[in-house]
Every structure is written in C-alpha cells, then in structure tokens.
Amino acid sequence: MKIALLGYGTVGRGVDQIIRDRVGSVEVARILELPDRLTDPRMTSDYEQIVQDPDIDLVVECMGGVEPAHTFIMKALASGKHVVTSNKAVVAAHFAEFAEAALYNRVSLFIEASVGGGIPWIAGIEKARRIDEVTSFKGIMNGTTNYIVYQMLKDGAEFADVLAEAQQMGYAERDPSADIDGIDVMNKTIITASAAFDVACTHDLPVSGIRNLTKADLDLFAAKGRTVKLLGRGVQADGSYAVAVEPVALSSDSLEAHVPSNFNLVTLDGQTVGELKFYGQGAGSLPTGNAIVQDVLDCAAGRRPVYDFSRGLAYKPELLRADYVLRTTCAPVGAEEYAPGAWLVRDLTAVEARAALDAALAADPTSFMAALG
Numbered sequence: 370m371k372i373a374l375l376g377y378g379t380v381g382r383g384v385d386q387i388i389r390d391r392v393g394s395v396e397v398a399r400i401l402e403l404p405d406r407l408t409d410p411r412m413t414s415d416y417e418q419i420v421q422d423p424d425i426d427l428v429v430e431c432m433g434g435v436e437p438a439h440t441f442i443m444k445a446l447a448s449g450k451h452v453v454t455s456n457k458a459v460v461a462a463h464f465a466e467f468a469e470a471a472l473y474n475r476v477s478l479f480i481e482a483s484v485g486g487g488i489p490w491i492a493g494i495e496k497a498r499r500i501d502e503v504t505s506f507k508g509i510m511n512g513t514t515n516y517i518v519y520q521m522l523k524d525g526a527e528f529a530d531v532l533a534e535a536q537q538m539g540y541a542e543r544d545p546s547a548d549i550d551g552i553d554v555m556n557k558t559i560i561t562a563s564a565a566f567d568v569a570c571t572h573d574l575p576v577s578g579i580r581n582l583t584k585a586d587l588d589l590f591a592a593k594g595r596t597v598k599l600l601g602r603g604v605q606a607d608g609s610y611a612v613a614v615e616p617v618a619l620s621s622d623s624l625e626a627h628v629p630s631n632f633n634l635v636t637l638d639g640q641t642v643g644e645l646k647f648y649g650q651g652a653g654s655l656p657t658g659n660a661i662v663q664d665v666l667d668c669a670a671g672r673r674p675v676y677d678f679s680r681g682l683a684y685k686p687e688l689l690r691a692d693y694v695l696r697t698t699c700a701p702v703g704a705e706e707y708a709p710g711a712w713l714v715r716d717l718t719a720v721e722a723r724a725a726l727d728a729a730l731a732a733d734p735t736s737f738m739a740a741l742g
C-alpha cells in the first residue's frame with residue numbers, strides 16, 4: 370500500500386521511521402511539507418500532487434490544528450482515499466462531517482492516534498461496544514500535564530520548569546496552553562464520547578486545567594491522602610450524557626494516582642465487561658506513530674470503521690456531580706474550610722463548579738479548583 374504523510378513533524382517522522390524499519394508492506398510515497406522544508410525527494414508542498422495521485426490509497430494527516438487539516442482531509446475523502454489522523458483538534462471539531470464524507474465516498478476514517486497516543490483506546494471502545502453499552506469513561510489523556518504533576522511531586526520542581534522540559538521532549542503542544550488549560554483533553558474527551566456514546570458530542574462542556582496548580586496545592590492534597598490528576602470524563606444514562614474536563618483530587622491509592630511521566634491511563638465501564646483500563650504512552654513520536662501505523666495496517670487488512678451519530682442523546686450536565694475543593698483568597702459563601710486557604714464546596718455539577726471557579730478567578734487570578742474523586 371502506498372501512502373502520503375501530511376506533515377513531517379514529531380509524529381510524521383515517527384510514522385516514517387516505523388514504516389521504514391518495520392513494515393515492508395507499506396510505502397511512504399509522498400510527504401506534504403512547507404516550501405522551505407523540502408529536504409527529501411518524496412516531499413512536495415503542492416497538495417494537489419497527492420490527492421490526484423491514483424497510486425496513493427491512504428493519506429495520514431499529522432499536521433495538527435483545524436485548518437488546513439480539515440480541508441485536506443475532506444479533499445482526500447472526496448478523492449476516494451482513506452484517511453488516518455492523529456489530529457484531535459480537527460477530529461473533535463469535524464468528526465460527524467468526516468464520518469459522513471467517508472461513508473458517502475466509500476472510504477474510511479481512522480482516528481486511533483488522536484486519543485491516548487500509542488494506546489489502542491478507540492479500538493478498545495469499539496470492541497467493547499460489540500457487546501456492551503459503554504456507560505462511562507474517565508482518563509488521564511494528556512501526557513504533558515501528567516508529566517508536569519509527576520515531576521513536581523517527584524523532584525519538588527516548579528510548574529514552569531517542568532513544562533519547559535515537556536516541550537523539549539516533544540510531548541507538549543506547539544502552544545502549551547492547549548495542554549495546561551485542558552483544551553487538548555477537551556478534544557480527546559469529545560472524540561471519546563462520540564465514539565463511546567454514538568453522539569456528536571457538544572463543544573460546550575466545562576473545561577478547566579492545571580495552569581494554577583502549585584507545589585503547595587499538591588502538598589495540601591497529599592496531606593489528605595490525595596493526588597491531583599487532570600481527567601476527561603463522560604457518563605451516559607437514560608438517553609442522556611454528560612462530559613467534563615477538570616483536575617480531580619484522587620485517592621493516593623488509586624491506579625490513576627500512580628501513573629508516571631507522560632503515560633496515560635484511560636478507563637471504560639461496560640455492562641458485562643465491567644471496568645477496563647488501558648495504560649501506555651499518550652504522547653511522543655514513536656508511540657503516536659505506532660498508533661497511526663496500526664490504523665494503516667488495519668486499513669490495508671480491510672477493516673472499515675463506521676461512525677454513526679444519529680442516536681440523539683441529550684446533553685445533561687446533572688449527570689456529573691461531585692464535591693470540590695477551591696483554593697482561593699476569598700471564601701465562597703457557605704463553604705466549609707478544607708485546609709488553610711482552601712474551601713470545600715459540596716455537590717456541584719461540573720458546570721456549576723466551572724462557574725464557581727470563574728467567580729473565584731475574578732477576585733484571585735491564582736485560584737485553583739479540583740473535584741474530589
């Protein structure tokens with residue numbers, strides 16, 4: 370099978386290396402790159418040369434960002450080429466449109482690498498769903514933020530120093546705000562909910578990140594037997610669903626609390642299978658490249674995933690409720706003290722919690738909030 374790579378950054382290079390070293394049945398025939406970076410005879414900056422090449426069966430999009438990735442994916446599907454992508458931003462924004470275009474043009478869209486790096490998470494969801502409804506999922510889905518919290522705890526390091534290390538190691542997004550403000554996990558949560566619940570998941574979900582997390586916050590929670598992790602979560606019940614992205618202060622005994630470095634741990638619940646956990650490297654050139662090459666091989670073997678979002682689940686934020694701890698200078702009305710300078714606010718939906726955090730940030734821009742998991 371001849372394929373084309375769109376983008377030759379961290380992920381594109383990983384795909385090229387894995388195919389060159391380990392997969393004789395696939396050839397990277399063309400690579401789309403910027404005009405000033407054409408360093409390989411396979412490279413072109415003219416996308417038309419790729420979409421109009423009848424020898425190319427499949428396009429791997431690993432450029433990142435919404436445009437021009439969206440336009441390129443739609444053109445590839447319309448030209449009868451299968452598409453494999455690691456780009457969570459574009460899939461989260463256009464999943465239903467891509468799925469419909471793939472069906473119409475009798476080709477397939479493969480999205481394994483867009484969530485959880487090298488972990489076969491989307492495949493796990495699809496396999497579980499052959500028998501069960503997935504009733505809920507939760508997960509550490511961002512390698513950068515897990516790495517930051519892990520290193521802060523291990524070395525007593527400061528947030529900014531560890532973030533710079535994560536960027537050097539190729540885990541972090543070009544703009545690290547997407548990692549530390551929860552946008553990357555938001556995209557992965559939208560994709561996961563769409564695949565797990567058959568729903569064109571809302572973009573209007575509550576999202577908060579760990580930008581304001583301090584070493585003192587980690588110490589405060591450690592004294593209560595808890596560790597903070599940034600989680601994406603989703604639940605469905607009785608024709609409705611809810612999703613949220615927020616820091617959660619988990620029991621230090623939980624498996625999630627022990628996830629090291631840039632690893633991810635994602636969990637689904639199914640009716641007969643019960644709880645299933647998937648653990649692995651959620652970011653980086655070779656793990657993400659591995660997930661892409663697995664999709665390419667599945668496509669070559671004739672696997673044709675179909676996504677159908679016609680089920681019409683209603684979005685109901687009340688399905689996700691928790692007690693929250695808010696560390697801020699002004700005590701919220703009616704809140705109990707959790708620890709000096711931190712307040713316990715009971716039984717909020719994730720949407721109400723995000724509103725409470727916004728109110729606290731207006732008075733104290735350093736405020737931090739976590740759900741009690």
Ligand code: HSE
Pocket residue numbers: 483485486510511512513514540541542548553651652653
């Ligand atoms: N920035 C992302 C992460 C890359 O840290 O998990 C993989 O999606």
